[in-house]
Amino acid sequence: MKLRDYIVIGYILSFLITITAVFWASNQMLIEKKDTYFIVAITIVGGLIGATISLILFKGVFKSLNILKEKTINIGERKFDVKNEIISPVEFRDLSIAFDDMAKHLKESFLSLEESEKEKSLMIAQLSHDIKTPITSIQSTAEGILDGVIEKDEYKYYLETIRRQTTRLNKLVEELNYLTLSVKETNSADKKETIFLDKLLIDCMSEFKLRAEKEKRDIFIKVVPENAKIESNYNKIQRIIVNLLGNAFKYSPSGTKIEIVAEIKDNKLYISIIDEGCGIKKEEIDNIFKRLYRVEASRNMKTGGYGLGLAIAKQLAVQLNGDILVESEYGKGSKFTLKIDC
Template sequence: MKLKSYIIIGYLVSTLLTILAVFWAIQRMLIDKREVYFLVGITLIASFIGAMISLFLLSPIFSSLQALKLKVKKIANKDFGDPVTSKGPIEFQELGEAFNDMSANLQQSFSSLAESEKEKRLMIAQLSHDIKTPITSIQATVEGILDGVITPEEHTHYLTTINRQTERLNKLVEELDILTLNTQEKAPDSPSEVIFLDQLFIHAMNEFHLLIDQENRDINIQVTPESAKFTSQYDKLLRILVNLLNNAFKYSEPGTPVDVKGHLTDQTLTISVTDKGTGIDEKEFEHIFKKLYRVEGSRNMKTGGHGLGLAIAQELSHQLGGEITVQSQKNVGSTFTLSLPIHNENSIN
């Protein structure tokens, strides 16, 4: 039974009780019969007018309830549409606003789930490609050796190829493991320690010493103040810096310089890595920190890697309470900047 029916029945019952009460009262009075009919008629008319006024006042509530009912059916079919406009008492207006908030949150949740599922499918497709390519190369090389197509004199060359492809697979698995561990909510943190900024830069550069010599790079390092030290998690910071440097070398031509700057204040640590490379279109900025995302469409393994370096760096920066941002111009170069809040007594100049 609808709410309107309950209200009408309630008024009918109320009117009937009123008439019975009037009859009972009249029987105890010396009143003419015509006056009795008049009183009963007045009572019926007053009750009818009161019922009409009440239904008129309640009509906005009925229309709001009908609108909410239709909206619920649409939401059940994932059709969120326009928000509901609730009329009537303040309580119903507040109910409508709460319902609209719930609808907006549900729409956002469904959109996030759809985007997450899309990214998941893309990740699986890209991982399949990244894993299949070296495996295919290794398989073809091994079959060539077993079939005698590859002569013994060529074994060393092709075994070197197998070794290189195996290293690619190991690096991919290692990066995936790191990313998985870093995204666990309860992953244990490494202990904090006092870090000298210049030493952090030197240790990060040591990993690229051979590459810097081979590509004849000029590395410009600037630390302000020169004796800057602070307390943080060394392993995570080193990993972030190494990934940013690797990205700079990867996307710039040999012989071009790379600038590394560090600036420490009482509250903030800022580390920037600048290259003179291919640059990034502004439309790519919101995507470059996603897992397995690569800027170039060719997916060149020489430059593209596995698309995990920046994702790992950003995840680590978030764990430290910081953020990595990018400034870039196509065919000019890029600057990746880590901003990290510092709250300790060792963050002195």
Template sequence: MTLRYYLITGHLIAILITLIGVFIGLNYMVIEQKQVFFIMAIVITASLLGALFSLLLLSKITTSLSLLIAKMDALSRRDFQTDISITSPQEFAHLDLAFSRMAQSLEESFASLTESEREKALMIAQLSHDIKTPITSIQSEVEGILDGIIPPEDTPRYLKAIHGQTGRLNHLVKELDFLTSEVYGSDKENEVLETIYLDKLIIDVLSEFHLQITDEERDIAISVLPESAYIMSHYHKLYRILQNLVSNAFKYSPAKTPISIDLIKAKEKLTITVTDKGIGIGPEHQSKIFNRLYRVESSRNMATGGHGLGLYIAQELAQQLGGFISVDSQKAKGSKFSLSIPLKQEPKNQTD
């Protein structure tokens, strides 16, 4: 039985009880029979009119309930774009507003899940390609050596190529391991701040590129202001961010071109800028380069060997430190990556 029929039945029962009560009461009064019928007729008419007006008012409630049911049915079909709006009664209007907010939240959640699944599928496809390509190359080169197809005098050259391919695989595994352990598995509440001297941080990072700097005859310009400045932060995160930015500068700029690294400690923030004179990044790519697995060179250039994780990891770590990385780049003129992070409270017993 629907709500409408419940209400009609309730009103009819209320009218019947009222009539019985009035009829019994009139029988105990000294009233002529003609007057009894007249009073009963008035009571019946008034009761029916009252029931009619009550049902007319309640029809708005039943209509609102029907609209809510229609919204729920649409939601069950994942149709979130319902234009149905309830204005009265006020409680139902509030319920409709809350329901619309819930529907909007669900729509955003479903959209996020869909995008996440799409990104996951893309990530698996890209990583599969990045893993399969060097493995296939290694397999064919090893088979060539074992089968005697490759002459002995060429073996060192092929072994060097195999070494490079295994290095790419090892780098990818390290990136993925760092992604899961540091970016997704970071316990921010239990992290301890460290005193980090900026000049030492630069030396530690550049020591990783010592051979490359020598081989490519790079001119590395370093500036730390003020000199001997230090901050309170997380060393391994800052190191990783700066290492990724410097690595990108080497990858995407020709040998013998300069790279500059500027660290400026202001009162409330630290700014680290890495500038190169490389190939640059087009404006259509600059808003996407921090996305996971995004690569400007979709062809997966073997010379650069990027996997599209470095800048994503760097930006994630920067956000964990409360900051962000921005890029200013022009095609064929070079790129400037800038890290800005707020500074933590420093110990009072130390001075710059």
């Protein structure tokens, strides 16, 4: 039975019991018959009026219950439109608000899952492309050697090709592995140590020393204040800076300068990498930190890498309770800034 039926049956039973009790009491008091009937009649009329008023008041409760039922059905059908239509009673209104909050969070969760699935599909497609290209090159070179198409005096050249392609595959696997480990360690405690910023930047830049000389670049390093130091995780910050520097070298032509500026201001550390490269279009800035995303539609391996460097840098910055800020003007250069609390 429905709640309405239980309430109606309850009223009828209590009504009959009341009339019976009044009639019995009237007889016990030796009241005349007409007076007894009058008292019973008044009781019946009063009971009917009371029952009518109660049902009218319960109408709002039944309506609220139907709304809650519809909300539950809608959530089951993944319809998460937030509409708080219940005004009273207060308990049902609060329950309706709780339902709406739950629906909102469920909607966000499902959207996040859908986005995650799309990203996963895109990652698989891109990884297939990145893996297939060097494997195809290795396979065709090996077949050429085995079939005798490639002469012995050309072996060294083609073996170098195989080594170069296997190096590309190893690098891709290493970066994917590092990114996976980085995600797993998001909630782990960071090992902190004293970091002198000038030494940190010099160490990071040393990895690009030969490349900078070969490309005849001017490198400017500035630390404010000069003896600045912080307590943080050295390896993570170094990895972030190296990744950002690697991008600066990739996306700026030989002969252009690269600036590295570290500054402590308002209890925050800012390390900026500034280049004079191709820059990034505004509509692409929100995507550059996605795994395997590349700005070039052609996915040019000479500059594009694997699209993991910035994703790793962003993840590490988040682990340090920081962020990476981007300022870029297409065709003129970019400025990537690591910001963390000191």
